[in-house]
Amino acid sequence: MRGMGNDMVSKGRVTIREVAERAGVSTATASRALSGNHPVPAATRARVLRAARDLDYVANAHARALVGGGRKMAAVVVRQVTSPFYAQVAEGVEAEAADRGWLCVVGATGGDAQREMEFVQLMREEGARLVILVGGVVEDDAYRERVAHYAHALDSSGARLVLCGRPAPDPDIPALVVEFDNEAGARAVTGHLLSAGHRRIVFLGGLPGNTALDARVAGYRAALAEHGLPPEAAHVVDCGLGRAAGHRAMTELLKRTREFTAVFAGDDMVAAGALRAIADAGLSVPGDISVVGYNDIPLAEDFNPPLTTVRTPAEELGRAAVRIALRDPEHAAGAHHLLGTHIVVRDSVGAPPPGRAL
Template sequence: MTIADIARRSGLSPATVSKVLNGRPDVSARTRLVVQEALVGAGYRRRGSLEAPPLIDVVFNDFDSPWAIELVRGAAAAAQAEGLTVAFTALSEGDERRIWFDHITSRGTRGIMLLLSKLTERQRGELAARGLPFVVIDPTAEPGPEVSSVGATNWSGGLAATKHLVELGHRRIGVITGPPELLCSRARLDGYRSALETAGLAFDDDLVLSGDFRMKAGYDQAQVLFGRRRRPTAIFAGNDLSALGVLRAARDAGLRVPDDLSVVGFDDIPLAEWSTPSLTTVRQPLIEMAAVAVRILLDSSGSDESLGRRVELATDLVVRESTAPPG
């Protein structure tokens, strides 16, 4: 089954078929469609499958967070073990999505790993037609069943963090979530809610604020919480970065952590161990998550089954210095 066969089937030249396969621009939409049908119909595969470029693409929104860094590092390590390199694309705010996508597909890749990002329906289709796998880490919305994704047990993590605070004796526990549209933010919040329920504590809307996973948000929202009539004695931050913002806000407000305020983060970035005070947090195995994602990409690279896989790795509460019984 060669390119020439496809060309004959579809009444076009081998050159044109090649262009479609490589996402070249000088093919009309109609022709492209005809070729793609012929490709699928004939079950075409490149001959030596070794031609696939030894690249794995990691794409993320410009959040320059340690969280992303850890994932990239994990991906790089896993890729290197397979003789692959990680190429990475940071999407800045206003970026037209087409740009990076065209870029990656025209250059070729072994698979695409999306951090917190989403593909358009069109893009999904194009990838499927070319047999390029992709996997989402911490998907934004509930992804379809045919989309592979990797995450952590966010709900359990939120539960564990809150339970820890409750067991220390805290009754008023503030929350600063991540962006509400993210699945992981919502799961963590639900874990919090569930822990309160189990403990027989009321859920108070006034104590729940949303942030964006950055330090500044943690800082600002912590100040809001400090201004509440009855100040919470503990804060569960959506991630470590905002938890660090909370620590900072506490210091500026003259509150001692953990004596006057307990703080729990989420992620366990390397910094959490070195902040002052060191941060109690819910550890996500980011390195492993990236490794799993790479494995999914490589596995699904060969096979045609379009059934997605959903993997959730376990989280782990790491107790350090930022939590204590309320003063």
């Protein structure tokens, strides 16, 4: 860093021409010496590098991308960056991209399909070679058409589309899917509650049409069925996600009935809201009600009590998305990858209260 800038020309970027001139070579040679794309004798190379350093030369990425046809850039699109889960996925993408010298841009849509489309369009203009759409959505016709459009549009310019935790499109659409095995995770954590003796378990946070949540509900139901519990025992509250929703739904539920002994929250934020509502109602966890969450956000172990939940390695999801997309150039289209999860046992699950066990 020392000694930089002594020769800096006042304004305007230094071009490779000036570097070449100073080094006494042509731009072709300068380019090769700088990019290392073609062998150049050590002496010449040194002269060029020296000149570049003296002039504080910075390559113009646009010119480079223009001639090189595309550039090393990945885009990750989430609903909002501040959601811990999305943030982790984005961090994973960023890290894996950075590891290979790729640039990573993030876009936040706020859940607005319009903004999503605009952003994908922008990424097309920018020449992103990889677009990663993260986060569950309701799967309707508009969604399917949108994704089909993205996929073909990106594919036609040689870019890849990855869907993380989203409904998979028709298998002949050139996109690949990477997500967690939600059903298995939900089955496991429900089984954990069942093993503790619970029989009346509420699922809080369904969102019909959202494939991620639907899969969790399916896993939850499967676990109950495995224990020979009738489907009507499956108490699914479709309150959607988020802390506020969890708090509201739990408060109402407690007002209506207390015949359940455990709550399976659709995600940790819902669990946070539910815990608060339970505390507000003067009940204790896990003394009166056991609670489990989903996702294991960083603060889950600081909940009161520390939350038993399912760890979904979100950062790994982001990394996997990049890795897989860049690995299987051909076999990619239509591939569907499932990532494993595992339970994290903390203190929010206990035996059901004696009087209320079935």
